[in-house]
Amino acid sequence: MKFDTPATTNPIDQLKVIGHATSRIDGPLKTTGRATYAYEWHDRATNPAYGYIVGSAIAKGRIASMDLSRAKAAPGVIAIVTSENAGKLGKGNYNTAKLLGGPEIDHYHQAVAVVVAETFEQARSAAQLVKVDYTATKGSFDLWAGRDGAAKPPGRGDNQPDTTVGDFSGAFASAPVQLDATYTTPDQAHAMMEPHASMAAWEGDKLTLWTSNQMIAWTTGDVAKTLGLPKENVRLISPFIGGGFGGKLFLRADAVLAALGARAANRPVKVAMQRPLMFNNTTHRPATIQRIRIGANRDGKITAIGHESWSGNLPEGRPETAVNQTRLLYAGENRMTAMRLAMLDLPEGNAMRAPGEAPGMMALEIAMDEMAERLGIDPVEFRARNDTQVDPEHPNRPFSQRQLVECMRIGAERFGWSKRHAEPGKQRDGRWLVGMGVAAAFRNNLLMKSGARVRLDGQGRVTVETDMTDIGTGSYTIIAQTAAEMMGVPLEKVVVRLGDSSFPVSAGSGGQFGANNSTSGVYAACVKLREAVAQKLGFNSADAAFVDGQVSSGNRSAPLGQAASDGELTAEDSIEYGDLAKTHQQSTFGAHFVELGVDVATAEIRIRRMLAVCAAGRILNPKTARSQVIGAMTMGVGAALMEELAVDKRSGFFVNHDLAGYEVPVHADIPHQDTIFLDETDPMSSPMKAKGIAELGICGVAAALANAIYNATGIRVRDYPITLDKLLDHMPDA
């Protein structure tokens, strides 16, 4: 189905199932431990061997020699795979560094071997006996040092490294009120609960991988490319994923090494990446240095806005696109954005929840707060004065829907924003300095082709099959809701099967594009199935109503299942998009409000309450959407207050590579969260009229905290995370 004109009324608008707060249909499987995660397919391989990864001990250089003799002789060892004996390996389209290193080493903890043994314990023990001698060479590990040599990265489609509109320099120089400030965000880890894990089994030259992956088609292709197999010989199965956040968008070492290990061992092999390797072996969100300049008239109208960002990556890697939102979020006649990329020999930087906007909003929304203060205008009002209903770089492109100001105003009212003291450091509650902060939320809505197959059986049961994934987001549930709405059946009559490369290719899970696109693909397939049903039952398909398990037209009615009485009916289709995303800018908007306390003695920062107001098209399921937003808000708290991969700039690795060293928020950090979804439909986005929501929730949160900290203490911190040591010297006497 081609979606190239705005959606009109369709069966989804009935809202009998869609739009209702529905618990996850896969919830009972998870709470009873029956959901099969990658490492848990016990019935598919009754006698698997276990692989344990050896990670490089240096960040850059070469393996001078490897001695496997002791490891090979260790109890239970079946095989050891290294680059020496793995055969020729390709590199996936979505990988920057090789997944099996050697002899060259590209980054710390790059895999250099996998030891396969009868038991996990034997593999782990033998892995310690692999002796590797390295010749280290000097690497670049410091973004600040690499900043001056940073190059302009190549553009990708619409995303160019530089944009300019009007005369930024002139307008900024002549602006009566100016801000020129530099902000930094650190490297961050996805730190998901389930590590990357895979089980591989070969049947001749055909490979099956039970894995944990967000993007089945991308990864199937990259497995084939890496191993030199025809794509059709690779089957990926990933129905449940214990968290990804972008860390599982791509093929990673666990899957490649499980496959190589299984080939060498001649039996199925499981590999779960050990936690200490997760932080340096896999991808992370790259650190940024961001310079923001804003010039405004005294009435609060922005006349010039500029945003430059520096990030680093391995050769062939991409920049963190932290200037994305500044191209779209606020009005201003004169504008510039620029991204520069330094070559660093740290592990590969790549997508993490809301790549681009998450770190970009961390900086931009502090800058907006600083500017509002300089202007003497309330930060909510300042943002409202600079609202734009068109893409400010291309004013002929209106936003499809944009309710930023509504989000800000409703949030301000609900949160009690008027009680905030504009002057910082003025509200005291016992030992706490109390402050409130606000930030806009912004994240683009991405359209991607997505397919699905739907089957109808004689009992009127509908089965949906798509390679879409559920990374804990609720995909199973919203897809079931979509099929139930379309086919006029209750939710219990729908079976959803996901995450299998033998199913039609979907958008996958990432970039908050999963929900809208995958359900639209299911919509398209259901439209086809409805036609097939109508035809089978002798109805005119355009007139037929699908309600309560019955198909009816005029005064005739038949049970839905009757259409499949002499055999299952199957329909398959994809949603494909025309030019609506070119003619209209599709984005999601919100406002984050935070109240927190800063201990006057220790400068410990503790949140009191949070509110997010979101305008993101139709909310398909308010319950799963809320879970996504509060989860994202929590991750934003981590970004604001504690998350930082600490770089050892001498040796080139992230030092705090476990969950004790890399802190993320715990329950005690998050006492109270509220969400409000504005009633909105976006007919430009898809037949579902929905947009992304899961990443909107993280964009801006950290800045709202930073602004609240400023409001509480009068201390402006521009370097994340805002830990107490950055406040302490400036705190008042206790």
Place this chain on the structure above:
Amino acid sequence: MKSFTYEKVNSAEAAASAAASNSNAKFIAGGTNLLDLMKLEIETPSHLIDVNGLGFDKIEPAPDGGLRIGALVRNTTLAADARIRRDYGLLSRALLAGASGQLRNKATTAGNLLQRTRCPYFYDTNQPCNKRSPGSGCAAIGGVTRQHAVIGASDACIATHPSDMAIAMRALDATVQTVRPDGSTRDIPIADLHRLPGDTPHIETTLTSGELITSVTLPKPVGGTHIYRKVRDRASYAFALVSVGAIVQRDGTGRVAVGGVAHKPWRVEAAEAEMPRGAKAVAARLLEGARPTKENAFKLSLVERTLGAVLTEAKG
């Protein structure tokens, strides 16, 4: 993890003598620290001596009016004990500030005292570490040091001791009872149990080969207001940046021990004489000779400020 043999012993003497006869043996009780370290091959004992069956799991009155805490009393039990909560509130509060409920259910009193540092370089076997691999060097010095020691460290090691409980024990003047392989017993004042790193950071305590802790004894209650203040980046389940354990009497005198700053629970009795003059004076004396890094220099003012808040709170 390396393969190891395992035995369960029936007496403290047998445990001590088994340990002394095998330099590669370790006692195991709760295992909350040792097992993690064995999986990473930071600890590589070839033999484990399980002391869980030795019956040291009671909290009993001591002859001088104090309490004798069995070495195997779990942290959860100890923190919840009514006598501890009434007379040694500092200890209960320190325990509850540490780890998680699940870990406290397993972790023992003696094991808590003997837990090893959380220095990330100690945890990464690719990195030189004098504590893990004597003579290999210290990767932490000149590296990422925000969590590290600011006082009492050496050119060989700047690690800290991570225990909350030990800070309270130090302030309470606990003594540690042990049995040695020859069956003899001794009392070690808590102040003398942990060592500074010096040139031998791998030797962390004054326990001798095979010596087993059987109990920890708290002296007669000293009254006063007991406050344990742990400062950290997140609200729970994190090691202290600094912690202050204090017992403050009505007249402003008292005791202070500090965590997160040194290779051992840090207490300077002479500094306590300054308590009536306030936190600044105490901290100056307590941290005299500190040699922080650029990244952890904040701990000096953090100790002072935290102590100030504690003293204010104690005044009520």
